[in-house]
Amino acid sequence: MKELVEEVKIGCHVSIAKSIDLAFDRAKKIGCSTFQVFTKNPRGWAFKEILKEEIDRFKAKYLNYNISPVVAHISYLPNLASLNDDIYTKSMVSFRKEIELCAILGIPYFVIHSGSYKGGTFQEGFEKYVESIQKGIDFGEGRVTILVENSAGGKKTLTGNFANINTVLEEINDSKVKVCFDTCHAFSAGYDISNQSGVSDFIAEVKASIGMESIAIIHANDSKTEVGSNRDLHEHLGLGKIGEIGFSELINDSALRKKPWILETPIDERRTDVDNINYLRSLIKNK
Ligand SMILES: [Zn+2]
Numbered sequence: 001m002k003e004l005v006e007e008v009k010i011g012c013h014v015s016i017a018k019s020i021d022l023a024f025d026r027a028k029k030i031g032c033s034t035f036q037v038f039t040k041n042p043r044g045w046a047f048k049e050i051l052k053e054e055i056d057r058f059k060a061k062y063l064n065y066n067i068s069p070v071v072a073h074i075s076y077l078p079n080l081a082s083l084n085d086d087i088y089t090k091s092m093v094s095f096r097k098e099i100e101l102c103a104i105l106g107i108p109y110f111v112i113h114s115g116s117y118k119g120g121t122f123q124e125g126f127e128k129y130v131e132s133i134q135k136g137i138d139f140g141e142g143r144v145t146i147l148v149e150n151s152a153g154g155k156k157t158l159t160g161n162f163a164n165i166n167t168v169l170e171e172i173n174d175s176k177v178k179v180c181f182d183t184c185h186a187f188s189a190g191y192d193i194s195n196q197s198g199v200s201d202f203i204a205e206v207k208a209s210i211g212m213e214s215i216a217i218i219h220a221n222d223s224k225t226e227v228g229s230n231r232d233l234h235e236h237l238g239l240g241k242i243g244e245i246g247f248s249e250l251i252n253d254s255a256l257r258k259k260p261w262i263l264e265t266p267i268d269e270r271r272t273d274v275d276n277i278n279y280l281r282s283l284i285k286n287k
Pocket residue numbers: 149182219264
């Protein structure tokens with residue numbers, strides 16, 4: 001008998017324009033088996049009320065479309081490590097509302113950025129960040145897992161390396177905190193995942209720090225800039241500096257291929273989301 005190969009879950013970030021439940025239809029149309037949304041307009045602090053009908057439709061589609069998990073990403077402005085009282089207060093209001101929306105909608109994962117400790121020390125920012133995540137677990141009432149995303153490093157960010165992310169996890173010590181591994185950010189932070197030995201070194205470091213089981217989802221993005229650049233410039237998969245060998249090594253890793261892969265790649269004349277999803281699928285080797 002032929003061994004059954006479990007399907008690798010691949011999807012991308014989709015729009016919630018007009019009504020949040022339409023994200024399911026957009027995801028389905030382009031062949032996603034998982035996807036990511038913002039729960040609000042990501043560019044401001046304001047919230048638009050979500051109607052009960054929208055919530056009901058979203059939940060019905062979650063049950064019926066066979067697309068899961070749905071992942072939510074925090075909006076752009078909150079800084080959960082901010083040492084500026086005004087920004088911190090605004091950040092926590094937004095963070096709370098966004099997590100509460102996830103709980104209401106039945107979204108199990110909420111990705112947060114690395115905080116920035118601008119204006120203070122690493123230690124001060126770190127303590128603030130840990131405290132914020134602890135509050136976030138309560139906001140989600142046990143229904144939402146918070147995913148700490150690795151950053152591109154530099155710019156006073158806290159999560160450029162997996163040793164620091166591990167310290168965050170150890171401080172909090174709660175199963176409701178896990179990790180979102182962003183390939184572009186890891187590469188820009190200095191992990192050379194563009195070749196076989198680089199990928200195996202990277203995986204060894206993950207195993208020695210957070211452990212593979214702590215990675216809940218993967219953000220699959222190539223990088224426009226060189227390894228260690230500390231820049232966050234996403235590129236189509238295989239067309240950037242990580243390249244085809246890097247992505248092939250990553251997606252064929254026995255542990256990583258079991259995780260949901262979510263693309264946050266550009267859309268331009270070179271490729272659409274469907275093209276990038278198909279490209280990533282084409283790299284999977286059935287072994
Ligand atoms: Zn990301």
